[in-house]
Amino acid sequence: MTDFDFHSVWTLQASADRVYAVLADAERYSQWWPQIRRVRATDEHSGSMVIRSAVPLTLLVFGRREVEDPVARHLQVRLSGAMTGWSSWVVRPAESGCAADFRQQVAVFGALGLASKIAKPVFEWNHEAMMRGGHRGLSAYLSQP
Template sequence: MARFEFVTDWHFEAPIEAVFDALTDSLRWPEWWPGLVDVEQREAGDEGGIGRVQHFVWKSHLGYYLRFDIRIARVCEPCLIEGVADGDVTGIGRWRLCEENGGTRVHYLWQVRTVRPWMGLLAGVARPLVVWNHHAMMRAGAVGLSRHLKRLPTPVGQAIE
């Protein structure tokens, strides 16, 4: 089994609430995140989202698929979403949001280990490609989310630039 720790930082010219809402609405991620093939609700969780379980299917830039569930473990609106992954990879994913420079800074931590033997072999032989793939998929997510946020209606009382 191979272990990975990825850190991603994004900045959006959008209110923190809009970014938080988009990140918590992961059933709609396939509409704007290239490479995300499907998200399926498995368990609803409580009113704050704690305990919600969703099944994700990702197709990497390298052609392989990752399938895993994410169980939401912590939510602090609008600043934190943390989930526990179980499936082809196991570990944690943590979104931290803060207001910055008139927009929203997003910091994502993805600490996982591979479960399938072929993934451990791939990571052992081609770790730089796996790392490149992760970062390429996160860049695509940032572009997609940015476009998605720009299509949202402007809240009443805010100026349109």
């Protein structure tokens, strides 16, 4: 087992409410986040994502929404599948738009866990590449009328 604790903050040129609404609509992530290849809803609270970033490794991750609070602009999902743990977004107004604060704590097991023990910096770099792609993609998506 290998544990990861990720944190990213995206500065975006849009209102906090608009960004929250886009982030809450996980079924559309693949429209603007290049590393999220496919999203499928299982029910109104659960679904799966196929993810592939810079490392040629495709992950199937299942999520179940735990928090969806539009007043606090807070989202949190319980993760299972290729990784177990949780991820969350908190969106706050900022000087010229908003800041979307992403946090994720996950553990990976089996062959993926073994590979990540050996090459943990590569997996961290891969996650950073995915987050850069998501930030660029969301910025472009939000700039559309």
